[in-house]
């Protein structure tokens with residue numbers, strides 16, 4: 372593999388132009404968009420306008436004049452296109468955790484005779500914590516069963532009410548087969564909630580094509596909505612009328628401004644809203660979604676896989692001798708949009724690499740993660756990242772004590 376070949380990949384990349392829409396610091400190779408997406412250039416201006424003009428001048432009238440009130444639905448509709456959903460099936464609201472809590476509680480109520488929530492040990496632990504909390508709150512002897520990722524299918528039995536899975540494993544980057552597992556769940560009478568945190572914006576997710584029931588996902592990774600951006604939730608249209616919101620707040624009421632004393636859920640996806648929408652966060656996310664306008668998600672997926680293939684090929688060629696083991700599956704159909712390497716000194720290696728201008732991150736216990744974001748990562752980024760990682764390994768820079776000091780956020 373030589374650098375000319377890599378430059379040719381960039382020259383012929385149909386998504387190459389979209390990189391200019393992002394404000395990446397000079398000299399930094401950013402491979403952490405699977406944790407926090409980069410800043411789209413026009414986001415600060417749009418947020419400043421909403422603060423200065425809409426909030427500052429138009430004040431409370433903005434709820435109507437600038438239609439703030441329908442932002443969760445409007446932003447949801449824009450996300451819907453990226454994840455294979457229809458308009459009216461997605462809202463942007465709350466955090467992934469809160470949306471998961473809402474959907475899991477409501478889904479369990481649809482299968483009152485069943486007691487098992489099925490998940491896997493590749494799931495983001497937060498989702499398991501949420502399930503444990505929901506089970507405690509409902510106090511109906513629900514149990515959370517956690518299997519290995521490749522044993523989920525065989526663990527589906529008649530007691531499973533809800534299967535709760537993250538499509539792409541946050542550590543290894545392994546991808547579940549959404550269609551197959553959803554079909555198996557339905558055959559056994561169970562519902563499925565998919566967490567799309569590591570999928571939305573990175574690949575061509577097909578929720579309706581997979582006959583999915585419900586999904587959640589965050590706005591701050593591949594959707595680039597900024598730190599703590601509002602998340603989203605999907606409920607298939609066929610389930611919307613029967614799903615009874617657990618967090619029955621006024622924004623999900625049929626008539627929020629009638630101020631009735633009794634809760635009556637809105638029709639459709641809106642019933643899943645709870646409190647006042649965070650307009651500034653939604654504005655940033657809405658503006659960030661402009662980067663996806665006119666973008667074909669199958670092209671995004673194709674580039675993500677090509678970036679990954681290049682990473683794997685170079686890592687094999689140049690890093691294997693340093694004991695860096697590739698743990699991301701190589702086959703395209705079971706891979707997300709990151710490449711992960713295992714090494715006992717992964718934490719220090721990532722810190723040393725950041726010192727060289729390449730930002731990746733670390734996950735316990737020994738995983739160095741590199742997110743691949745087709746809208747702004749180039750093939751040359753991958754080349755230079757591997758080159759600098761090889762430098763860090765060859766010189767042993769990571770052994771310096773300063774790189775071993777654990778920061779609060781890894």
Ligand SMILES: Cc1ncc(COP(=O)(O)O)c(C=O)c1O
Nearest residue numbers: 466467468495497537541568589
């Ligand atoms: C798969 C997955 N689910 C859930 C979360 C947590 O979401 P939040 O903290 O935004 O509620 C994350 C965060 O990284 C995640 O990766």
